[in-house]
Amino acid sequence: MKHAESPAAKAAAFLREYGFIAILLAVIVGFSVSTNSFMSMANITGLLHSSVPLAIWAAGLALVVMTGSLDISIGSVAFFANAVGVILMVRQGVSPAIAVPATIAIGALCGLINGIVTVYLKVNPLITTMGAMFIYRGLALQLTGSRVISVPQGLRAFGNFRLGPVYTDILIGLAFLVVMHVVHKKTPFGRHVMALGNNKETADRVGVRVKAVGLSCFVLSGLCAGIGGLFSVFQIGAVTLQMGTGLEFTAIAAIVIGGISLMGGEGSIFPNYVLGILTLGIIENGLNHLGASPYVYPFVRGGIILVAMYADSLKRNGKPRVLLTE
Amino acid sequence: MNLKAIFCLAVSLLFVGASSTLSLSAEKAKAKTITIGLSWNEKMHAMIQAWEDYMKKYGEQYGKENNVTIKWIVNVADSDPSQQASNIEDLINQKVDVIIARPHDAAAIGASIAAARKAGVKFITFDRKSSGVQPDAHVGADSFNQAISTSEAFAKILKDKGIKGKAIELMGDLRDMNAVQRSKGWHDVEKSKKQWTTVIQVPTEWDAQKFMTGTANALQAHPEANCMFIASDFAFSAVQTALENAGRWAPIGDPKHMYIASQDVNPQGYEAMKAGYIDVATTYDCYFHAVELVKVAAKLANGENLKGKDFLVAGRVATPANVETLDNMWARDYKD
Structure with missing residues (x-):
């Protein structure tokens, strides 16, 4: 028997699902009213430009999370892969045409190693990727000799190239996320990702190649980390020693804020993930424009994550586990 | 010369040779060995390698000048306070004379200081102070005065040019006392x-990413800004990117020039200053820190009571005019 929902229940469900968007819109309006510069075209493009590295960096992690797993090594993977790439270019004189694909391949390789240990050797993903986080960072520090390595001027110019008022990396980043979205929503692989997140045993019983899908998500996570790192390096013009430090938490925060459940089986690249990335960027940007006290930033960031986690928990607890049908 | 004279000469030579060898051996025997345990919290910065290299280099020089041999035992804690505590315990067990530690956690290091004291091992905190139990001595940079000297020189530059500044301040990490002190110095x-x-x-x-976005956002919000204070120039290329994107990247003398005061003169800052984009900075002098550390460690090893005194090393004011001639610049030696 199907129960008709009361208007109050419908409103509550709507708020649970889209309440965060309403809050975000209110925040945007608030920043726009409080400052003259926040809603300017230049600021919006600047905000999108600075959001591109994180958006790509963590897109693979979003898929890993949707399978109900976790990868906290993405910051170190990006650091290691990009350290190798930049060293090839700067110290060995290798052409970017070779060094850039090598960077991406190293990122994917790191993801593959994480995936094998997690999926095939059945080591807890948190433990695996925590170990990997230390290993890749240690290797990167060893390779760089603990030195900041600047990239050639031409690559920095490429990372900040504009077509009219729009940075080209915004367009590349958007295209990348659209491809990820299509892969997630329109291919059997994407459906299998969600199946894994919902219930691994059931997915296995219905013929999903659970291990292959899980492994592929880790490879994608490493690959995205490598590419996102490249965008960051090209924008700022250097591989710094702090590269990717704490990034895993920022990425997880963006994922949770966007409404992708840490329990897996829920969420999407558009709009969830992108919304989460933009929310963090907007908050940081808006506080900059407001000239907020530097001590306010972590407070606001933490508050938003808390609200998002609470919303996620409400969604989970409020959702009927079994659909009642007539 | 008869045989007797030759024999006497030979005996005398033998005697002189033997006595000089004996006196050399005695001198060598008198040369004291000081074993220093060096506990790094992490090695994520070229500056830390520079510190270590300079300490060992000056240690050799100090040893020759003072007839001591300085031995180093080094360990690294990978940014983990409990690992650092364990590393320091190892140093105590190896019966080093003095421990030099760069604390990762200002509070947690107190327990290690207490353990060393109980074992009769002298303890120096370096670069970052302990917030609890106090060591036998502390050696570090004077971050507050570093910012004061930069800011005063910057004020003079602006005054001489007849400019009233509207400044963007890029702060460091507010959990880092050096960053807080630098900000305080600038505002004082x-x-x-x-x-x-x-x-x-x-x-x-x-x-680094926030150096770029922060500068870009600040310039959007305050296009009238004409000067900047940067808490450290280690990621200066990120600031450069933001200034370029805003059309504000111009050297000294150009009407579009953004007046910049920074801290440290790291490798990227060094290059930017040489090229005339940073107006003034105060060096974070690794070499002089290392010299002070070795001297303080030797004093403690010789039984001197330093009563927890702070030995703070002031940096040197660098400008495009003098940055290439300042000696012992780690940014020159450790640039890629």
Whole structure:
């Protein structure tokens, strides 16, 4: 028997699902009213430009999370892969045409190693990727000799190239996320990702190649980390020693804020993930424009994550586990 | 010369040779060995390698001058306070004379200081102070005075040019006392000299990406800004990117020039200053820190009671005019 929902229940469900968007819109309006510069075209493009590295960096992690797993090594993977790439270019004189694909391949390789240990050797993903986080960072520090390595001027110019008022990396980043979205929503692989997140045993019983899908998500996570790192390096013009430090938490925060459940089986690249990335960027940007006290930033960031986690928990607890049908 | 004379000469030579060898051996025997345990919290910065290299280099020089041999035992804690505590315990067990530690956690290091004291091992905190139990001595940079000297020199530059500054301040990580002290120094001089007004403070958390976005956002919010204070120039290329994107990247003398005061003269800052984009900075002098550390460690090893005194090394004011001639610049030696 199907129960008709009361208007109050419908409103509550709507708020649970889209309440965060309403809050975000209110925040945007608030920043726009409080400052003259926040809603300017230049600021919006600047905000999108600075959001591109994180958006790509963590897109693979979003898929890993949707399978109900976790990868906290993405910051170190990006650091290691990009350290190798930049060293090839700067110290060995290798052409970017070779060094850039090598960077991406190293990122994917790191993801593959994480995936094998997690999926095939059945080591807890948190433990695996925590170990990997230390290993890749240690290797990167060893390779760089603990030195900041600047990239050639031409690559920095490429990372900040504009077509009219729009940075080209915004367009590349958007295209990348659209491809990820299509892969997630329109291919059997994407459906299998969600199946894994919902219930691994059931997915296995219905013929999903659970291990292959899980492994592929880790490879994608490493690959995205490598590419996102490249965008960051090209924008700022250097591989710094702090590269990717704490990034895993920022990425997880963006994922949770966007409404992708840490329990897996829920969420999407558009709009969830992108919304989460933009929310963090907007908050940081808006506080900059407001000239907020530097001590306010972590407070606001933490508050938003808390609200998002609470919303996620409400969604989970409020959702009927079994659909009642007539 | 008869045989007797030759024999006497030979015996005398033998005697002189033997006695000089004996006296050399005795001198060598007198040369004291000081074993120093060096506990790094992490090695994520070229500066830390520079410190270590300079310590060992000056240690050799100090040893020759003072007839001591300095032995080093080094360990690294990979940014983990409990690992650092365990590393320091190892140093105590190896019966080193003095421990030098760069604490990762200002509070947690207190337990290690207490353990060393109980074992009769002298303890020096380096670069970062302990917030609890106090060591036998502390050696570090004077971050507050570093910012004061930069800011005063910057105020003079602006005054000489007849400019009233509207400043963007890029702060460091607010959990880092050096960052907090630098900000305080900048604002103290702002109040006393009244040569600029800080229109916006941007926290960077020492994240290069935030140096870029923070500068870009600040310039959007305050296009009238004409000067900057940067808490450290280790990621200066990120600031350069933001200034370029805003059309504000111009060297000294150009009407579009953004007046910049920074801290440390790291490799990227060094290059930017040489090229005339940074107006003034105060060096973070690794070499002189190392010299002070070795001297303080030797004093403690020789039984001197330093009563927990702070030995703070002031940096040197660098400008495009003198940056290439300042000696012992780690940024020159350790640039890629």
